[in-house]
Amino acid sequence: MSETRRLELLPAVDVADGQAVRLVQGEAGSETSYGDPLAAALAWQNAGAEWIHLVDLDAAFGRGSNRDLLAEVVGKLDVKVELSGGIRDDASLEAALATGCRRVNLGTAALETPDWVRSAIGRHGDKIAVGLDVRGTTLAGRGWTREGGELFETLARLDADGCARYVVTDVNKDGTLTGPNLQLLRDVCAATDRPVVASGGVSSLDDLRAIATLVPEGVEGAIVGKALYAQAFTLEEALEAVSR
Numbered sequence: 001m002s003e004t005r006r007l008e009l010l011p012a013v014d015v016a017d018g019q020a021v022r023l024v025q026g027e028a029g030s031e032t033s034y035g036d037p038l039a040a041a042l043a044w045q046n047a048g049a050e051w052i053h054l055v056d057l058d059a060a061f062g063r064g065s066n067r068d069l070l071a072e073v074v075g076k077l078d079v080k081v082e083l084s085g086g087i088r089d090d091a092s093l094e095a096a097l098a099t100g101c102r103r104v105n106l107g108t109a110a111l112e113t114p115d116w117v118r119s120a121i122g123r124h125g126d127k128i129a130v131g132l133d134v135r136g137t138t139l140a141g142r143g144w145t146r147e148g149g150e151l152f153e154t155l156a157r158l159d160a161d162g163c164a165r166y167v168v169t170d171v172n173k174d175g176t177l178t179g180p181n182l183q184l185l186r187d188v189c190a191a192t193d194r195p196v197v198a199s200g201g202v203s204s205l206d207d208l209r210a211i212a213t214l215v216p217e218g219v220e221g222a223i224v225g226k227a228l229y230a231q232a233f234t235l236e237e238a239l240e241a242v243s244r
């Protein structure tokens with residue numbers, strides 16, 4: 001009898017101007033600051049996290065970079081890191097992978113330079129995930145400021161290119177503490193056989209339990225941001241909630 005997999009949790013550490021921040025719906029200027037990114041990441045690690053979802057927001061917005069800081073953070077962590085933000089060409093991809101992160105998450109590049117993404121997938125396999133950041137079923141790139149195509153067409157293309165995994169974010173939910181978009185997750189899982197990491201809207205332990213019910217459909221993990229920083233629950237409580 002096969003054992004049901006447990007939902008993985010990925011606490012998010014989004015970095016802008018050297019600080020850990022949370023945005024609301026990805027809007028520049030909506031940030032709340034939570035201090036030193038390394039301290040935040042180590043706190044999640046010490047609380048039992050197996051993964052950290054680490055984002056360079058300045059690079060995602062194309063307004064700067066926290067590359068050296070993020071490399072330092074990855075170097076000081078023992079847990080797996082999913083690194084994203086501004087990874088759009090060979091130089092940024094090689095620099096990201098050289099940090100020792102477990103995988104990178106490509107957003108804008110998957111919308112704007114599909115040939116390069118196909119080649120990156122061919123070279124790096126499951127070290128590449130693609131972030132499908134959507135409003136409705138319209139994809140968003142460049143710091144979620146530009147529309148970039150239709151979700152299910154892009155998903156079919158990336159599946160054909162061998163993409164190993166998708167990080168699916170409902171932009172309208174992100175940072176709002178209004179609950180995940182479970183129907184979006186179901187729809188994406190129905191359209192691909194690749195694992196899906198859910199992102200956006202988690203507000204409570206019940207939200208995590210609801211996402212965990214989708215593990216048999218293909219949801220592998222959930223990114224948790226604002227709810228942890230706002231202390232809606234602890235990471236220990238979250239890990240316990242999804243452990244059975």
Ligand SMILES: O=C(O)c1ccccc1N[C@@H]1O[C@H](COP(=O)(O)O)[C@@H](O)[C@H]1O
Nearest residue numbers: 026060084085086106107108131143144
């Ligand atoms: O995570 C956010 O809050 C966020 C807000 C606005 C833009 C991007 C955001 N996050 C992540 O950025 C990467 C994509 O970066 P790029 O497009 O490849 O440069 C992806 O993980 C988004 O989810």
